[in-house]
Amino acid sequence: MRGLALLDAIRAVWWREVRRTLTDRGQLVGGVSRPVLWVIVLGIGLNPWFRGETYGDLRFVVPFTYLQFIFPAVVVLNILYAAIQSASSLIWDRKFGFLRELLVSPMPRTAILLAKVLAGTTIAVVHGCLVLAISRIAGVSLGWDTLLMALALMAALGFAATCLGIVLAISLREFESFGVFSNAVILPLYFTAGSVFPIDPSFSRAQTLMTYPAWLVTVVEANPLTYAVDTMRGVLIGWQEHAAWIGPTVIGTSVIVLFALAAYRFSRL
Amino acid sequence: MRRTAPKTGWRAWAPLALAFTLCAALGHLPPDASLRDIKRAGLFRVCVPAVASPWITTDPTRPGFDIEVLRVVAQRMDLGMTPVAVSEMDNGINPRSWGLTRARCDMIAGGLAITGVTRSFLDAGPVWGTAGLVLFSADGAPLEGQDGTVGIYLVGTGTDRLALGRLLRRAGRAAQVFDHPEALADALASGQIEAAIAPPDLEVTTPGIEISDLPAPFEAGGAGPGFWKGDRSFSEEVRRILRRMEAQGTLSTLRQAYGIASPTE
Numbered sequence: 001m002r003g004l005a006l007l008d009a010i011r012a013v014w015w016r017e018v019r020r021t022l023t024d025r026g027q028l029v030g031g032v033s034r035p036v037l038w039v040i041v042l043g044i045g046l047n048p049w050f051r052g053e054t055y056g057d058l059r060f061v062v063p064f065t066y067l068q069f070i071f072p073a074v075v076v077l078n079i080l081y082a083a084i085q086s087a088s089s090l091i092w093d094r095k096f097g098f099l100r101e102l103l104v105s106p107m108p109r110t111a112i113l114l115a116k117v118l119a120g121t122t123i124a125v126v127h128g129c130l131v132l133a134i135s136r137i138a139g140v141s142l143g144w145d146t147l148l149m150a151l152a153l154m155a156a157l158g159f160a161a162t163c164l165g166i167v168l169a170i171s172l173r174e175f176e177s178f179g180v181f182s183n184a185v186i187l188p189l190y191f192t193a194g195s196v197f198p199i200d201p202s203f204s205r206a207q208t209l210m211t212y213p214a215w216l217v218t219v220v221e222a223n224p225l226t227y228a229v230d231t232m233r234g235v236l237i238g239w240q241e242h243a244a245w246i247g248p249t250v251i252g253t254s255v256i257v258l259f260a261l262a263a264y265r266f267s268r269l
Numbered sequence: 270m271r272r273t274a275p276k277t278g279w280r281a282w283a284p285l286a287l288a289f290t291l292c293a294a295l296g297h298l299p300p301d302a303s304l305r306d307i308k309r310a311g312l313f314r315v316c317v318p319a320v321a322s323p324w325i326t327t328d329p330t331r332p333g334f335d336i337e338v339l340r341v342v343a344q345r346m347d348l349g350m351t352p353v354a355v356s357e358m359d360n361g362i363n364p365r366s367w368g369l370t371r372a373r374c375d376m377i378a379g380g381l382a383i384t385g386v387t388r389s390f391l392d393a394g395p396v397w398g399t400a401g402l403v404l405f406s407a408d409g410a411p412l413e414g415q416d417g418t419v420g421i422y423l424v425g426t427g428t429d430r431l432a433l434g435r436l437l438r439r440a441g442r443a444a445q446v447f448d449h450p451e452a453l454a455d456a457l458a459s460g461q462i463e464a465a466i467a468p469p470d471l472e473v474t475t476p477g478i479e480i481s482d483l484p485a486p487f488e489a490g491g492a493g494p495g496f497w498k499g500d501r502s503f504s505e506e507v508r509r510i511l512r513r514m515e516a517q518g519t520l521s522t523l524r525q526a527y528g529i530a531s532p533t534e
Contacts, residue, residue, distance in 0.1 A: 023281045028288045036295060044300055047499050055369035055377060055390050055495070063389050065499050067300060126285070133292035137300045139501050 009107045010115040017119030021086050022126060030085075031078060035131040038074040039138055042196075043067040064237050071138040072232035073195035075131045075150070076157060076225065080190065082127035083158045084182045086120040087165025091175050094269075103269065113166070113266045117259065120162025121155055128154040140236050149235045156251050157228055163258035170265045192216075193225035194241070224250050303500035307375060312349030313503070315339055316369050317379035318358035322450070323527040324380035324398075324492065325352075334398060334527040335378040339494075341519060342510050359448070375503065377495040384490065386432075392498050395511060396491030397520060399530040402433075402483055405457060405471065406464035409479035412440040417463025421446050422453045422471065433466070433487060491532050 021027055043066060050066035093099035102112050132150065135142055142150070168185065172178050209217055220226050231247025234240035240247070299305070307313045317325045317335065325333040336352055343350035353374050357367045369377060377391065380400050387393045402423070404412060412419070419442045423430070437444050445462060447453040450471050456462045458475045465471070466487075469480060496504035514520045524531055 022285050025284045028284050032288045053371050130292050133289050134296035136296040137298055
């Protein structure tokens with residue numbers, strides 16, 4: 001299978017996944033409820049506790065509001081959920097025999113995997129855009145340049161997260177256990193990525209260690225998602241805690257390593 | 270048992286379109302109660318220095334650019350506007366000693382410099398006029414490598430005064446703060462001070478005194494209003510009115526009346 005035929009096969013698998021997921025009301029409810037709960041309910045609920053009260057007071061001197069702070073993290077959360085859930089289709093495909101049909105087709109396994117990963121990426125970007133649609137309430141202004149950079153970052157994140165989801169899905173045989181397992185992966189990753197608690201940007205590392213327990217700082221620093229959330233903040237609200245090159249490096253490395261891992265696991269199916 | 274056939278064509282994508290519409294609609298909900306509270310009170314209070322010409326003056330017929338702009342804003346919001354004169358803003362070198370709290374005022378104005386420092390504390394902007402500082406010295410001599418006292422007249426609020434103090438200490442220069450621009454110009458003319466840091470519109474008639482730029486962040490920049498972080502519904506409303514005033518030429522007329530350069534100039 002070569003050239004256009006291969007591309008056509010990839011497109012067919014990609015479109016099947018995208019169409020099925022993006023027209024599924026259940027998954028869309030999840031895609032809408034997360035930004036509603038995290039940004040509109042939690043963000044607005046906690047916003048007054050982090051807002052400026054005294055001009056010149058050094059407590060909570062941050063160049064953003066809590067709503068702005070949490071907004072990029074919720075974009076990442078929606079991408080993670082959408083990407084990893086889209087990978088769950090692998091379990092269904094395996095259960096109902098569709099994957100067997102695909103595997104015996106002339107389509108190379110890497111191409112099948114790539115189509116599935118690209119589908120997961122597309123779905124993740126669309127779910128990320130659902131969060132961007134509520135940017136007005138968070139006070140995040142989206143120019144065309146910001147939007148394009150955010151879309152590129154969302155695509156890279158979605159790609160890596162779908163690969164991770166596929167690695168998980170290959171390891172499991174039942175759909176129910178995938179739901180539990182994915183939550184056990186997504187939520188700890190999300191909560192330990194500096195997503196919900198702001199760290200004062202004027203803090204040095206020594207000051208951060210005085211404010212937070214050392215184990216939490218270590219976990220946050222070891223979590224690759226920390227740098228993805230940080231980069232998304234850099235793009236959407238123009239503030240990031242870590243050096244600008246770290247995020248793209250970590251995301252790029254994750255894309256390569258996770259795709260290689262997914263390809264290895266997929267080749268042994 | 271009848272099975273429902275899957276929807277095809279555009280109808281299959283209707284839930285996705287609905288999801289985006291719902292999110293966009295929810296994004297227009299008011300994010301806080303600041304505008305509601307101000308409307309309930311019937312007025313908004315603005316913390317300003319007692320004098321910061323041309324932004325705030327003591328002349329009731331020409332109360333200052335910021336006061337006049339905010340009066341128009343209040344009028345268009347069908348509200349009152351009360352300036353709260355904070356004397357600490359005139360004299361104190363450190364914003365932390367100004368005692369500005371949410372309980373005291375709803376916004377801050379009076380030649381507030383829109384800088385990174387200001388934005389750390391406040392939701393600052395838009396820039397509605399040009400403010401900033403320059404160095405007046407004999408033959409444009411720099412701060413470094415010279416002796417003598419430097420006179421300072423700061424009309425704007427929000428200048429990073431601690432950084433300005435550090436800059437002067439690094440240059441090994443003593444500083445003397447002046448309350449009025451005329452006093453500063455007189456001191457420069459009489460030789461009481463060797464150089465002056467003031468806004469570029471300071472009237473200096475002393476021969477040989479030239480103007481030179483100060484390093485960032487003290488170079489001429491923007492001035493505008495400051496809102497408390499988190500008061501988005503109020504700040505958005507004020508910004509919407511300011512955009513309309515800019516489009517209608519109201520801001521430009523007031524700038525001309527007070528001799529303030531437009532931020533785009």
